[in-house]
Amino acid sequence: MSTSTSTADILGSPVPVLSYSPVVLPVPGRPVDLEVRVTAPETGTDLPVILLSHGQGPSNNLSSLNGYAPLVNFWAAHGFVVIQPTHLTSRTLAHLVADAPGAPFFWRSRSEDMPHILDRLDVIDKAVPLLAGRIDHTKVAVAGHSFGGFTSSLLLGARVTDPDTGEEVSLMEPRIKAGVLLASPGRGEVLNGPMGSALPVFGTIDFSTMTTPTLVVVGDEDDSRHFTDMGPDWHADPYTLGPSPKSLLTLFGAGHALGGIPGYDVAETTDENPDRVAAVARLTAAYLRTELYPGDSAWQTARDEMTAGPNPLGQVESK
Secondary structure: OOHHHHHHHHHOOOOOEEEEEEEEEOOOOOOOOEEEEEEEEOOOOOEEEEEEEOOOOOOOOOOOOOOOHHHHHHHHHOOOEEEEEOOOOOHHHHHHHOOOOOOOOOHHHHHHHHHHHHHOHHHHHHHOOOOOOOEEEEEEEEEEEOHHHHHHHHHOOOEEEOOOOOOEEEOOOOOOOEEEEEOOOOOOOOOOOHHHHHOHHHHHOEHHHOOOOEEEEEEOOOOOOOOOOOOHHHHHHHHHOOOOOEEEEEEOOOOOOOOOOOOOOOOOOOOOOHHHHHHHHHHHHHHHHHHHOOOOOHHHHHHHHHHOOOOOOEEEEEO
């Protein structure tokens, strides 16, 4: 069965998408307004929402509302409204927020952006042409890549200790019903690379409270030595150390960009592989479909499809 045929069977045929940006959301106390991109299918009603948290990386615009088009376009074409904030860590804002409290990593602000968005879904609904009345506010998921995975982990229930105050911080968002962590950071006690000291909050993360259903996606060649010498298994920690229900998708031969999810043909992708990117898009959409609509078989079907044949792209385990 071809990929296009099987995807249509699982998720329905893709439809044209509309993309609108920026939608500007003033937030009291934030040094600049919160700007988001909204990408949605041209047709359909009662549409579920994916909040997408960007990572960092060397490119100027991928760490903003302009990144991750390979995932965003697929998700929207298959029935999701994707909302992408530009977090304060974005390179596009560096000249404006360099001296703001929380700089340069704004770990708490990144997670706080998402509840601000959910509080303003009605505003977004009315601001985006052709979207009014089509969003299902009760079906919300979060996804994040790399630093965005850390951001998403907190929204899904993981806790950290504020390194400045010693306070335990919970930023869990109960309106979020499921999550996808893409090449996300792992446990803190193994940090021994230069970025560990730059981001001490990473060293305090506790996945034992991350109770929201989550798919953790890792590459078996994603060796993040700037954080730890633990190897690729470090990125599986949100699955290994988090409580059920959780699933782990391990992609064979994949590095930190998981084949190129940050953008089309971007320079920092060291493992460029369009088939891998297509698999990530398809499997994550199927997972979220099943989590948001219990009884939907998309996730099981997509898992079976990926592992069939002599050269599977990866493997899945669940608990």
